[in-house]
Amino acid sequence: MSATHLKPTPANSLTPSTIPRESGPQGILRATSSCRTFAAKAPSYPPLPSRIWLFVRQFVYYRKGGVMDTSTRLSLYRTMVRIRAFEEAIRREYYVGKQPVFDIGAGPVPGEMHLAAGQEPVAAGLCAHLRPDDALTGPHRPHHIALAHGVDMKRMTAEIFGRESGLCHGKGGHMHLFAPEVHFGCSGIIAEGMPTACGQALAFKKRGTDQVAAAVVGEGAVNQGGFHESLNLAALWKLPVIFVVEDNDWGISVPRSASTSNFSATDRGRAYGIPGERVEDNSVEGVYEACGRAVQRARRGEGPSLIEVHTLRLWGHFEGDAQGYRESELEDVPGRDPIPTYRRTLIEEGLLDEEEAQRIRAEAEEEVEAAIRFAKESPEPAPDEALEHVFA
């Protein structure tokens, strides 16, 4: 469904004024302070629809081929809210120690920070079909899919804080999260997680299991050699792999129209004999359904699929990105936020009410804040640990 007619007023999204618009530290500072201002605003919700209207909506939903049960739809919503609460908290913590002068290496969370607010539908829709024994590789912007795939939030947060109790004992950081217990890994190099996923899928195929591997990349990855080599290998060897392209329109500052000759990566997939679907409107249910088909296809041994989701980068490429290149569209961005959109849908259909929505958000915040506390209370690694783990 289109989101443009909805008022951008949810508590857990950001207005354009919260997005940095000036380059340099001032822009960053303004962004964070706006963030706080906005969080204090009271949310407003539409009135609940009548029972007759609800019946009509459900009828339309099923007529359109909707097959999802209520618990699945609510679960998708919960996953998205959980991710958003996490990204907002990391954003808040990230700016600690970086004021008044922004220094990327300062504060409790140093380094680049690529947050995935707006891209939650991809994580929720894909990971709803993955089991803990299925492999998943993420790109430089990995938090949403890591959380949705079941990576332990506390240890992940501790890793982002560079603590000893982190997933990787502080050696990986936010772009290099590894959780072998759920076969999760990352690569900070564009498209280069895809060959890994092919290899994991190859191992599953050789062993004759029904495990699958998925690789999530951005739309900027589709011009890399690794993308094309992976598609060819996966199709050639009929690997149980699902490639998911998050098309958030921007490769840092370069729009898709200036980087990519095809409109959709699915065209490129088809050129390699890989069936694909493009999901428009950042629809979590659209992602859920498309990924469901792709995962089942892979489990049945029918080979790879490519799902492209037209998603939304709600914030900058990294924190501190003033986004001057994107000024003209920034006003519309909050209105396209997938979470209030989906919440509105669920409320309209009577599956959710405001109270329950607030409870879901509060639960997510509670979990996230506990993870942040866990991270902060964890010791930093001892310096001589730097010399460990070069070799097994």
Next chain:
Amino acid sequence: MTTAERTRERRLTTARAMVEGIAQEMRRNEEVFVMGEDVGAYGGIFGTTTGLLDEFGPERVMDTPISETGFIGAGVGAAIEGMRPIVELMFVDFFGVCMDQIYNHMAKIHYESGGNVKVPMVLMTSVGGGYSDGAQHSQCLWATFAHLPGMKIVVPSNPRDAKGLMISAIRDDNPVVYMTHKGIMGLAWMAKNARSVGPVPEEEYEVPIGKASVAREGTDATVVTLSLSVHHALDVAERLSGEGIELEVLDLRSLVPLDREAILESVGKTGRVLVVDEDYRSFGLSGEIAATIAEEDPAMLKAPLARVAVPDVPIPYARPLERAVLPTPERIEEAARGLVGA
């Protein structure tokens, strides 16, 4: 005839010895498989997989497309899942199209994961020149790989070590880059060193990674070297022995880990060192060995360290040009004589 005598008698080329090591591990462990360009019906351009397809079939001996990023990355993924892939990069010179998978993924994932993920993979590749293959097919480049943390680097020089190091590499829980010089493989289509065919025990055995071997004992100077240059150094040592000059030849066999102890022990004994390296001269192995000695005790040297390496130029094509840059026996002999003052 005893078993030991029969073993001594059985002689294989380096390539055949490698294949035997791979085959024995594949029989022992279902998780070992081979992939690369032309490793199937062709048997590997340098004979590293000859016969494996017949015994193990295409599921375990997989020809790949010419797509090094794809299939080396797939090797990394399979290794992460606990398999033990042996992946061939046909020429090391091709690393330019796939180095990200090698140094950013294969070599770093274990460390980045804080030791939680292992990548037990062998990256097998051919190195070296001497047959006019030009600048993009003749390099050694081992120092480039050794410079980057997270990969073990083995460089066997003879059939016996080739088999044992291959078995060790496959059993190792770390990524191992296994580099063989084309001139030691015993290829039917390339002039070969006499020692590229040698005795190889039939049973499975490991040659430890990170242990150098004294290929020839001597008292007057140590030649620290590896790969094909070991044979050149041995030839030179035999010639000079007739003149009463006794060179010790140390075959490093591994670059990572580097057996610094063996280097220091030998140099401590002879007091003179010549490094022979078919890789580029600057910022490489010869400098690392000089630093190793300087850090331990520069006074152990009775004469300044000497080195014979490829000068800092690409490998040229024409025969006289290529011979001018490679560490030929002539260049080694000249340097050795200069070192001992003969």
